[in-house]
Amino acid sequence: VLEKTVHQISNISRCDLCAIRHSAICNALDREEIKTLNKMAMRRTIPSGKMILREGEARTVFANVVSGVVKLTKTLDDGRQHIIGLLFPSDFLGRTFREDNPYFAEAATEVELCIFPADEFERFLRSQPGLEHRLFQYTLSELDACQDWMLLLARKRAEERVASFLLMIAKRLPHLRCCGSPAKAAEPSFLLPLSRGEIADCLGLTIETVSRQLTRLKNQGIIGLQSNREISLPNLDRLREIAHQDSRV
């Protein structure tokens, strides 16, 4: 009996215990295939603020985000900066089939990554059409999101942008919700993974404008700011009205 148990345990790969096993691109793989991927994978914990990839440098790794938030940034020569994307748990990091990274990737919070060597992963990807199809679908969703965000940057005003941002974060951070009092169980509440400056870099605004808009929303009772990073959304309907046609939280 004991022998059997031990055998079963040894048969469990690390991936079976992985939190994102069924939501990351890995869900395209069966037990045998995932063993191969597992062999080339490495877990790494990255402290908040550390640079993971640099724009223009040769790509050497790809990764799944297991926990935490990664920000992807682009910069102009004179230092103007923009956050072109945020990666949450189960998102894929890295631009496949290209020599160099098209953006910087930095840990916005402490981040846990499941890392793959670039060349080896790309070869595996080409040999597994199911996996490549999964990554293709993921890329298409990224493109959808990017195109939606362009509309925000091109046409929404500061207030609408901030409201849209909060809804986006609330939608993608179901894990980090705080335990509110029972009465408020229905209202989303979470820790912002970004500073005011980073939010500004997401929205194409300045720190001051973001701060002012948050204060305004707070004074109207549409959001709650327990501390700088701790936010609650007691009036989602109103927030959605302000954001204009944003998808459900």
Added chain:
Amino acid sequence: VLEKTVHQISNISRCDLCAIRHSAICNALDREEIKTLNKMAMRRTIPSGKMILREGEARTVFANVVSGVVKLTKTLDDGRQHIIGLLFPSDFLGRTFREDNPYFAEAATEVELCIFPADEFERFLRSQPGLEHRLFQYTLSELDACQDWMLLLARKRAEERVASFLLMIAKRLPHLRCCGSPAKAAEPSFLLPLSRGEIADCLGLTIETVSRQLTRLKNQGIIGLQSNREISLPNLDRLREIAHQDSRV
């Protein structure tokens, strides 16, 4: 001898004569495979201004752009609009693996399309990993371009946006160049595929701002405006300086 010639001619598929045969996603296919694709394909000429796809509607077709320019737009409820992308000859139109169109597609000029029925094309795509890989690569480039454009919308000023726009068009319109005088052979010159209003919708500006910036560039001798649509770029270096770190024309 005549018989042989006839046989050779009958062996030539429509695709062999297609202008974009080797630049569109079709270049992933060999002679046999392209025959299959050819069977499901239909050529269509669409007049300028006609809507091709509507946001939210079920997708029924995909297409290659053979000639002309297609604009992809998103709108807010109150009518604010943004052009999230332009398609030039050899670009692929349509969002695969999704029930509904995520944007409007409209002919910006007269457009020639090579159309595929959606379901049939998707099935073919899944059966041809090489073709799907090619479309995946195309989608990745689209994403790169979209992320670059986000930086423009978020952080560039009106003058920089207009300069970047002109460089982008010049880069993607090598076909539509006018024949200038011999002395000016080196300077790009072309017909704008978009109106001032459409340019504004690309750049997140108003018509008036675009007009003012174009006039400024003209007065500085950096661009030439032969007519509303006819543009020349006699000082590319200066234009690039203004646009800030944009890729070569």
Added chain:
DNA sequence: CGAATTGTTGAATATTCTCAACAGAGGTGG
């Protein structure tokens, strides 16, 4: 040629940014 559309220009306005001062949170060491 004339009407309709598209583009330009000016003046006033609005929104956001910049600069500056201050307040608060968080972390460190005595």
Added chain:
DNA sequence: CCACCTCTGTTGAGAATATTCAACAATTCG
């Protein structure tokens, strides 16, 4: 545990950029 320092965030006043509204000019199309 508190004092201090630093970093982050807030607030206000003035400036800059782009928008809005309006009139007019130019172009295109029938």
